[in-house]
Amino acid sequence: MQSDLVLRVAGESGEGVITIGETLCKIAAREGIHIVTFRTFPAEIKGGSCMIQVRLSERRIPYHGEGVDFLVCLNQDAVDENLPDLKEHGVLLCEAECDLPEKNPGWTAYKVPFDRIATREIGSRISKNIVVLGALSHLLSLPKETIEKFISEKFARKGKTVLDHNLDALQRGFDFARSHLAKKDSYRLPKGSGRKRLLMTGNEAIAIGATAAGMRYFFGYPITPASEIMEWLAAHLPKMGGVVLQTEDEISAICSVAGASWAGGKSMTSTSGPGLSLMSETIGLLSMAEIPAVIVDSQRGGPSTGMPTKTEQSDLLLALYGSHGDATRVVMAPTSVSDSLRVTALAFAVAEKYQLPVIMLVDQALSARLETVDRETVERLPQGSRSCASPADGAPFVRYQLGGSAVSPAALPGTQGGEHMVTGMEHDERGNFACDEETHTAMTVKRFRKLAAIESDPLVAEFCTRLGDENSEVGIVTWGSSAGPVEEALAIAKGLGISAQAIIPRILNPLPHQELKTFFGKVKRVIVPELNFVGQLATLLRSTYRIPTIGLTKVKGVPLAPSEIVEKIVEAESTLNARSTRAYGRAG
Amino acid sequence: MEELDKSCEYLSGVCPVWCPGCGYYGILSALVEAFADLKLPTKELTLVSGIGCSSRLPYFVKAYGFHSIHGRGLPIAQGVKTANPELTVLAVGGDGDGLAIGGGHLPHVARNNVDITYLLFNNAIYGMTKGQFSPTTTLYPVTKTSPFGLAGEAINPSALAIVYGATFVARGFSVKKEHLKELIIQGIHHRGFSFIEVLASCSSFNTTDMNVARIVKNLEMIPEDHNPEDAIEALRLAADQEKIRLGVFVRNQRPTLGDKFQEMRRKAKGKGAANMEALLGQFA
Ligand SMILES: Cc1ncc(C[n+]2csc(CCOP(=O)(O)OP(=O)(O)O)c2C)c(N)n1
Ligand SMILES: [Mg+2]
Numbered sequence: 001m002q003s004d005l006v007l008r009v010a011g012e013s014g015e016g017v018i019t020i021g022e023t024l025c026k027i028a029a030r031e032g033i034h035i036v037t038f039r040t041f042p043a044e045i046k047g048g049s050c051m052i053q054v055r056l057s058e059r060r061i062p063y064h065g066e067g068v069d070f071l072v073c074l075n076q077d078a079v080d081e082n083l084p085d086l087k088e089h090g091v092l093l094c095e096a097e098c099d100l101p102e103k104n105p106g107w108t109a110y111k112v113p114f115d116r117i118a119t120r121e122i123g124s125r126i127s128k129n130i131v132v133l134g135a136l137s138h139l140l141s142l143p144k145e146t147i148e149k150f151i152s153e154k155f156a157r158k159g160k161t162v163l164d165h166n167l168d169a170l171q172r173g174f175d176f177a178r179s180h181l182a183k184k185d186s187y188r189l190p191k192g193s194g195r196k197r198l199l200m201t202g203n204e205a206i207a208i209g210a211t212a213a214g215m216r217y218f219f220g221y222p223i224t225p226a227s228e229i230m231e232w233l234a235a236h237l238p239k240m241g242g243v244v245l246q247t248e249d250e251i252s253a254i255c256s257v258a259g260a261s262w263a264g265g266k267s268m269t270s271t272s273g274p275g276l277s278l279m280s281e282t283i284g285l286l287s288m289a290e291i292p293a294v295i296v297d298s299q300r301g302g303p304s305t306g307m308p309t310k311t312e313q314s315d316l317l318l319a320l321y322g323s324h325g326d327a328t329r330v331v332m333a334p335t336s337v338s339d340s341l342r343v344t345a346l347a348f349a350v351a352e353k354y355q356l357p358v359i360m361l362v363d364q365a366l367s368a369r370l371e372t373v374d375r376e377t378v379e380r381l382p383q384g385s386r387s388c389a390s391p392a393d394g395a396p397f398v399r400y401q402l403g404g405s406a407v408s409p410a411a412l413p414g415t416q417g418g419e420h421m422v423t424g425m426e427h428d429e430r431g432n433f434a435c436d437e438e439t440h441t442a443m444t445v446k447r448f449r450k451l452a453a454i455e456s457d458p459l460v461a462e463f464c465t466r467l468g469d470e471n472s473e474v475g476i477v478t479w480g481s482s483a484g485p486v487e488e489a490l491a492i493a494k495g496l497g498i499s500a501q502a503i504i505p506r507i508l509n510p511l512p513h514q515e516l517k518t519f520f521g522k523v524k525r526v527i528v529p530e531l532n533f534v535g536q537l538a539t540l541l542r543s544t545y546r547i548p549t550i551g552l553t554k555v556k557g558v559p560l561a562p563s564e565i566v567e568k569i570v571e572a573e574s575t576l577n578a579r580s581t582r583a584y585g586r587a588g
Numbered sequence: 589m590e591e592l593d594k595s596c597e598y599l600s601g602v603c604p605v606w607c608p609g610c611g612y613y614g615i616l617s618a619l620v621e622a623f624a625d626l627k628l629p630t631k632e633l634t635l636v637s638g639i640g641c642s643s644r645l646p647y648f649v650k651a652y653g654f655h656s657i658h659g660r661g662l663p664i665a666q667g668v669k670t671a672n673p674e675l676t677v678l679a680v681g682g683d684g685d686g687l688a689i690g691g692g693h694l695p696h697v698a699r700n701n702v703d704i705t706y707l708l709f710n711n712a713i714y715g716m717t718k719g720q721f722s723p724t725t726t727l728y729p730v731t732k733t734s735p736f737g738l739a740g741e742a743i744n745p746s747a748l749a750i751v752y753g754a755t756f757v758a759r760g761f762s763v764k765k766e767h768l769k770e771l772i773i774q775g776i777h778h779r780g781f782s783f784i785e786v787l788a789s790c791s792s793f794n795t796t797d798m799n800v801a802r803i804v805k806n807l808e809m810i811p812e813d814h815n816p817e818d819a820i821e822a823l824r825l826a827a828d829q830e831k832i833r834l835g836v837f838v839r840n841q842r843p844t845l846g847d848k849f850q851e852m853r854r855k856a857k858g859k860g861a862a863n864m865e866a867l868l869g870q871f872a
Contacts, residue, residue: 030872198871212864217671236867238856243670243849248696252663255656259636259667262654263675267667285657378868413634413652413668413675419600421647423655424639432602432647433655 003058003190005140006065009132010051010082011074013042016129020072021052022370023133023154027146028056029199029372031192036336036484037370038064038559041309049077054370058190062336062487064369066561070140070187072132073098074114091185093135108185110139110177117172127169134173139181141188144174197372202362203228205337205373206296207236209344210268212381215294216242217267219256221249221275224308225364226298229270250275254282257293262422264386264412266348270296273315274305276322276359283357284323287447289422290400290410292351292358292386294344299363301557310557311364313480314532319359320509320540328447330358330454331509332463335483337371342381343506349384349459354407354450361508363531365559366481382459386410391417399431402442406449455510464512466519468501469494474572475523476502477516477549479537482529482560489565500569508537511544520547525572527552529565594624598633600650606641611788611798612709614762616648619707621765622772623649634675636665638690640682640716641790642709659690662697665704666845673846676776677704684714687723687743698752698781703844705775705782708745711790712797719793728796745785746826750819750838755780757822757838761807762788763800767834774836780844787832803832810835 007024011017018039025035034057042048055065067087073079073094086092088105096113112135118128130151137144151170155163200208207229210218218237220230234244247253253269260267271279276297286293299315301307319331330350334343340362347358389409391397399420401408411418421431426443428434454460468476468490478486483504493500503519505512520526528538529552538549552568554560598620606612623633633651637643639658646653652675656664665679686694686708697704713731714720720733726742749757756778760768768786775782789798796802808831814821816839825833843851860866 196872198868200871204871208864208867211867217667219667236856236860238849238853239860239862239867241853241862243852245666245670245700245845247663248692251660252666252693252696255660255663256667256670258656259654259664259669260671261667262664263634263668263671265671267671281657282660285660289654289656373871375868378864412672414632414672416631419630419633419650419652421653421655423653424657425655431653 002187004061005056005070005187005190006053006068007056007070007072008051008053008068008082008085009072010049010078012077013048013050014046015074016126017050017074018052020129020132020136021054023147023150024054024136024142025199025370026150027142028189028192029197030146031143031189032195032197033057033190033192033372034060034197035199035370035372036061036064038365039368041368043309049081051078051082056190058192063484063562066563072136074128074132091187093139110181112173112176112181117176118169121172122165122169124165124169127165130166130169131173134170134175135177135181137170138174138177139183198375199370199372200337201228201368201370202337202340202366203298203368204232205340206270206344206362207232208378209341209381210294210348211237211240212378213266213345213348215266215268215348216240217257217260217265218242218244218269219247219253219260219267220244220269220271221247221253223272223275225300225367226270226272226296228367229296250278251282254279254293254295258282258286258291261293262289262291262413266352268294268296270298272298272300272308273318276315276318280322283329283359284325284327285424286357287323287327287329288424290355290447291422292355294347294351295357295359297359297361298367299361301555307557309364311559312531312555312557313361313363313482314536314555315361316479316508316532316536317539319361326444326448328356328451329509330354330356330451330507331361332358332507333361333480334366334506335481335504337366337369338373338377339506340366341373341377343463345381345383346460346463346506349382350454352386353384353459354454355386355410356450361480363481384459388412389415389418391415393417396430398429400427400429400443400446402429402446406446406453451510455513460507460512463506464515465504466501467504469499470501470522472499472501473522473524473576474500474527474569475519475525476500476527476529476565476569477519477537477541478502478504478529479508482531485560485562486529486565488562489569492562492566493569496566498569498573500573508540511540516545520545524576525550527565527568527572529560529568531555531560595620598623598630598650600648602647604648605644607792609791610641611711611762611790612642612645614765615707615709615768615786615788616645618762618765618768619772620649622769622776625769625773626776628676632675634668634677636661636668636677636679638681638685640685640714642680642682642715643685645680659685659688659693661685662690662693662706665706666697666700666702669702669704670845670849673703678776679704679706681708682715683708683710683712683722683724683745687745687748691723694749695752698749698754698783700845701755701780701842703780703846705772705784707772707784707786709788710745710785710798711788711794713790713794715790715793724797725794726797728794731794744827746783746837747823749783749785750823750826754783754838755840755842756782756836757826758783758836759785759787759826759834761803761834762786763804764834771836778839780842807832807834809833810837816840
């Protein structure tokens with residue numbers, strides 16, 4: 001029996017495609033199966049083709065799978081668009097009316113009149129997706145009672161008629177499959193550990209990570225693909241005593257965050273590229289005034305309005321450098337849904353401890369994908385807090401102490417004897433504006449010393465990981481959600497007898513210099529896979545470490561495929577012995 | 589004498605950077621006298637500003653001060669008040685700061701009825717950047733960036749605040765210090781968003797629009813019998829072209845943003861337990 005199943009459901013938006021996929025995920029997560037999904041969104045509000053791909057596995061998986069084992073198509077367009085991705089010996093389950101190409105490389109095809117069963121037999125066209133689930137539960141040996149329980153939970157609120165329709169639909173789909181479709185393939189649901197897993201999207205993980213970290217003040221402006229973070233928090237943060245306010249724009253959002261944070265509350269906003277562009281000036285203010293803030297950017301495709309529903313990793317340089325002057329900030333990027341939980345908590349820990357803005361970059365694909373998360377992840381989140389002063393009576397409070405630690409204790413408004421100014425202007429130790437050369441130099445150094453301190457803080461130690469064969473000379477540096485396909489590619493390459501290794505920093509500013517220098521000292525090739533055109537991480541690495549890089553970039557609005565990375569690994573490996581090369585480390 | 593000493597306790601000791609003859613000095617003294625009258629503890633006093641000559645004010649006051657970026661004082665003040673409702677939060681800024689670059693925020697803090705007091709220093713010019721026209725420039729059309737006259741009509745700040753639904757709208761004049769002090773006291777007392785337009789002359793770049801002699805000649809106090817809940821009448825008074833009306837145009841009560849947040853918390857708590865375990869339940 002296979003340990004891993006890649007299933008894709010495709011159809012038209014509005015046909016319940018996503019519900020089929022999500023129901024499968026819910027059921028599998030309860031069985032303790034590991035899940036990673038990928039879904040596309042039509043650009044329009046109604047209609048347009050959409051699909052959800054679900055990879056289910058007995059072990060932890062980093063990627064949603066390349067090539068489909070089991071394809072479910074609700075209409076002809078879906079067949080035409082998705083059949084090329086079906087593996088040679090894969091299974092196709094489709095609407096009975098669909099035409100299939102004459103040439104069949106070896107797949108098994110099952111046809112079910114979903115439309116007819118739903119409209120004629122049940123009398124409810126919208127129950128079609130539940131008929132599909134019924135057929136699937138027979139073909140994949142899904143635990144039917146669990147599905148029934150799940151459907152009962154989902155439709156209970158809609159009244160008995162609706163619930164009965166859906167239970168009927170499930171039964172009829174199941175019965176049709178059992179009596180008409182002789183199982184000719186061997187695919188079935190992988191075995192679960194039996195230990196229930198949590199199932200959530202990247203956006204939900206961010207919202208939960210923030211709530212767990214003690215964030216209670218959220219200000220934001222709706223934007224795809226980040227809105228769900230605010231929507232989840234709007235529904236749940238008030239339960240915890242917090243507040244969510246939809247502001248008039250992103251400038252107001254980040255400024256409200258600045259105010260709430262200065263007053264002592266852990267505060268956050270989330271947005272996408274267009275919003276981060278608008279926030280640039282305030283990021284400089286947060287840096288200058290030394291105020292903690294967490295800003296989440298779920299990146300989408302292209303400049304300007306670009307491709308709002310597509311994924312890309314093209315805001316790295318904006319996050320690193322956006323805002324005038326030498327404005328300090330930390331930039332982080334989680335790689336998966338469960339990583340998003342941890343890195344969000346880390347963002348708060350670092351922002352509070354070091355009193356500066358932290359920008360966390362995710363992307364559309366990561367924001368929207370469902371993934372299983374172990375409950376323990378939530379229980380072991382990084383923690384850090386703001387150092388607060390107890391000001392001496394009489395003496396004026398010194399907010400920006402020079403000398404000693406780069407972080408000076410804050411006095412929250414309301415603290416006796418702590419009256420002081422914070423300002424976006426260059427200032428002296430007390431916060432009064434000062435434009436002399438010594439002060440500006442000293443204060444700039446103070447702000448940048450915080451970054452150096454973060455780099456060596458044990459808090460961040462586990463947030464740079466190494467993968468693959470530590471002795472390999474082919475190296476990969478990647479970031480964010482591209483880490484998934486890289487991990488998968490390393491495994492595939494290993495299967496082909498090719499070794500490679502990867503380093504994945506979650507903190508991109510300040511870079512983990514020690515780890516990277518060690519890495520560059522070992523490898524002779526550095527491939528940098530990322531989803532943007534110019535190679536933004538590659539640019540950063542080249543300018544920081546003066547090393548040549550091999551770019552692997554893509555701007556198609558979808559994640560990198562492991563095979564694309566494997567190809568690069570093979571290519572890089574083949575050049576290894578062609579000419580003598582030295583390790584990169586010494587160039588650093 | 590004792591009065592004077594009390595208000596001096598609210599001065600930080602930092603010397604104001606304003607030009608000699610600047611109308612802002614009058615606003616500063618009215619402000620600290622209002623604080624002294626109210627006996628506000630300085631530790632709970634919070635002043636937020638944007639950028640401009642007017643926005644320098646927080647440095648001169650003994651309080652918690654946040655001198656931020658151009659046009660953004662209001663949303664920052666909204667954040668401060670949200671995170672610590674115990675604080676007395678004031679926002680100050682210029683006509684350019686509040687009506688040009690930051691003009692998009694005013695309608696929203698007004699409709700949210702954020703419980704803060706906002707002093708808009710109307711000198712009808714950009715003082716800090718040395719003499720370009722502002723959204724309220726009227727009688728002095730030839731400025732550094734309008735050598736051939738103004739393209740647009742002037743905005744009337746108080747009228748705008750009334751239309752935006754601010755629950756307290758008043759206009760004062762930097763020279764009428766006692767009156768201004770009273771307005772500030774009322775504004776701070778008011779539960780909700782208090783908007784106070786303060787006319788002040790810029791001695792360096794526009795002595796025409798806010799010319800003291802001209803204002804004194806044209807000013808008229810809002811009649812005693814004006815009903816501050818009558819927004820239409822308030823608008824008529826604020827928009828008066830003949831006379832410059834001083835006093836309280838609007839005063840009415842409705843829930844503040846803080847009240848709404850409390851209500852949301854209450855409703856949300858009815859929908860589920862307040863702990864992480866319960867929140868995670870929906871993902872199981
Ligand atoms: C984003 C941005 N644009 C422009 C400026 C330059 N600037 C500083 S103050 C100011 C106008 C000040 O006028 P006003 O708000 O009326 O305040 P006043 O100085 O008259 O009190 C301008 C344009 C800036 N600091 N930031
Ligand atoms: Mg002005």
